[in-house]
Amino acid sequence: MVTKLPEETIGLLLVDAARLLRIQIDRALDGAGLGLTAGEARTLAYVSLYPASRQTTLAAQMNVEPMTLVTFLDRLERRGLVARETDPTDRRAKTVQLAPDVQQTLEQVLGITRKVQEEALRDFDPDEIEKLRGLLKRMRSNIAGSELGREQA
C-alpha cells in the first residue's frame, strides 16, 4: 500500500473544479460581449457586496494582496464600472463605489455566473448545495487563517 491515490485527493479535485469553472465563466462572459474577465467580475461582485470600502479592506475580504486589487480596479475603473473616491477622513485612503449606472451590468454578470454554476451543480439537490457551500466556507477560512507557509515572524 503506497500513498493514497492523488486522483482522490481533495486538493486535486478542488483545483481542477475551480479551474474548469473559471474557464467556463470566462467563456460565458466572453460570449456575452461584456469585455470582462472572471477576475474582474469577481472584483465587481465584491465591490457591490462591500460598498464604500477602502481598498485595503476590500483586498482583505477577497483574500488578495492590495496590489492585486489595484490592477483589477484599474481595469474596472477604465471601463467606467467602479469609481474611486478619496476617503474624507484619510487622504491616503480611497473608497471604492460601483459607478452610478452599473446596476444593470452587475445583474447581467451575476446572471451569467449563476447560470454557469447551475450547470455545474445540475444534479445537486438543494441540501447538497448547502452542504457544499458550508464545507467550502469552512475550508476557505481554515486556509486563510493558516500560517503554514507564511513567514513566522
Next chain:
Amino acid sequence: MVTKLPEETIGLLLVDAARLLRIQIDRALDGAGLGLTAGEARTLAYVSLYPASRQTTLAAQMNVEPMTLVTFLDRLERRGLVARETDPTDRRAKTVQLAPDVQQTLEQVLGITRKVQEEALRDFDPDEIEKLRGLLKRMRSNIAGSELGREQA
C-alpha cells in the same frame, strides 16, 4: 430583494478556496526546496497515477490542453523527474514515465500536499471529507462534460 449575495456563491467560494490552497501548496513546496511548483507537482502526481500514458491521454485526464501539458513535462523532464519515450507502436506518440529514482521525491511531494490539505480540512470529520470529495467529483465531471462555452460545431 436583489440577486443572491455573491459572497454566498459556490463559484466564488470554490475559486477562492482553490486559489488559497494552491498558494499554500506553492509555499510549502517552496519551503521544502524542491524547486517544484504546484502545477508541476500536480502533473507529477498524474504521471504516477497513469503511468506509461501518452501525452494526449494524460492531458485529457488532467482536463488540460495538450500544449499545457507539454510545458509541464518539459520542466519535469529537465529536472530529471519524468522521462518521455517514443511509443513503439506509433512513432508520433510518446509515453511518459516517472524517472527511475523518483519514488522518494514523489512521496515527499505527496506528503507536502497532504499536509496542506490536512491543515485545510483540520476541523472536518471523515464523513465530511468523503462528502466533500464526492460533491467535488460530481461537480468536476459536470463542468468537464458541459459544452456551455465550447464552440457547438
Next chain:
DNA sequence: TCAATTTAGTAAGCGTGCCTAATAATAAGT
C-alpha cells in the same frame, strides 16, 4: 502507390492572476 486527411507533439506568443519590493503621501505615536 501516392495523395489527402488525421493525429501527436511542439514552438511561439499571449492574457490573466497573483506576487514582492520600493516609493510617495499621509497619519499617528512619543
Next chain:
DNA sequence: ACTTATTATTAGGCACGCTTACTAAATTGA
C-alpha cells in the same frame, strides 16, 4: 519634531493555461 506605520501605487516578474500554426508520422482510400 521626528520616527514609525499605513494606504495606495509603480515597477517588475513568475506561473498557468490558452490559441494558432507547424512538423512528422500514421491512416485512409482511390
